[in-house]
Amino acid sequence: MKFKKIISVFVLLLVVIACSTNPFTGKQTMALVPNSQLFPTAFQQYNQVLSESKVVTGTAQSEMIKRVGQRISVAAERWLNANGYQGYLKDYKWEYNLIDDKTVNAWCMPGGKIVFYTGILPIAQSETGVAAIMGHEVAHALANHGQQRMSADYIQQGVALAGNIAIQNDNDRAAFNQYYGIGSQVGVMLPFSRSHEAEADKIGLILMALAGYNPSEAAELWKRMEANSGGNAPPEILSTHPSNASRIQNIQSLVPMAVSEAKKFGVTSFKPITKF
Numbered sequence: 001m002k003f004k005k006i007i008s009v010f011v012l013l014l015v016v017i018a019c020s021t022n023p024f025t026g027k028q029t030m031a032l033v034p035n036s037q038l039f040p041t042a043f044q045q046y047n048q049v050l051s052e053s054k055v056v057t058g059t060a061q062s063e064m065i066k067r068v069g070q071r072i073s074v075a076a077e078r079w080l081n082a083n084g085y086q087g088y089l090k091d092y093k094w095e096y097n098l099i100d101d102k103t104v105n106a107w108c109m110p111g112g113k114i115v116f117y118t119g120i121l122p123i124a125q126s127e128t129g130v131a132a133i134m135g136h137e138v139a140h141a142l143a144n145h146g147q148q149r150m151s152a153d154y155i156q157q158g159v160a161l162a163g164n165i166a167i168q169n170d171n172d173r174a175a176f177n178q179y180y181g182i183g184s185q186v187g188v189m190l191p192f193s194r195s196h197e198a199e200a201d202k203i204g205l206i207l208m209a210l211a212g213y214n215p216s217e218a219a220e221l222w223k224r225m226e227a228n229s230g231g232n233a234p235p236e237i238l239s240t241h242p243s244n245a246s247r248i249q250n251i252q253s254l255v256p257m258a259v260s261e262a263k264k265f266g267v268t269s270f271k272p273i274t275k276f
């Protein structure tokens, strides 16, 4: 009995200590695992995915993914620095890869490790569409949404997790992928909650606008994604990013905010939207 009490106090303490502020929303968020311990696991997992996949290199498309990724990460850095969060990205090691796979998906692992599948490019339609997806995925990673899912789950299970999430076997890998919404062949993905989706949409719009891409394209992109959900192979990305009419309306209503945010950083015009 006494032991149980000590454990629950310990868990509570850990939660209090592990709360940090989300720079984009000002809200307190849970992070049971510090970035310094989470990121090496993510990097190892990312390399594993790459080693098991057909990574596209040296093509116009793979170069475009890298270009958009760089512009989005520079935008994130500028925005964070201007808002008093210097050093927030210090443990990030950005990487942007295109994988030859018909799966309609893209994701960003903790620490800025990004994958696009070639299957999502026809729905992205243009570099601006890619930027909308990139901004949204990077936003999930910056706001640590995957980690919050994991933290909430562990607390529910009463597991006092002392920062160790080393991946030792396939089960651990599958669990990690579930929390972070990664991969295409590891079973059921956990959907992001509506509030996490709304946060990622808002942050994503700011990032793409700051990077010089027209944020109004984001709503069009998610409409195309929805339109593709009827067939035999609904976009994988919708299983982790549930979308609906009110979400798309919300994105549309936030476009003027993103445009004026970009203006503060001297961005007054956007790259023309040209289909591939």
Ligand SMILES: [Zn+2]
Pocket: 136, 140, 192, 196, 197, 200, 240, 241
């Ligand atoms: Zn999302």
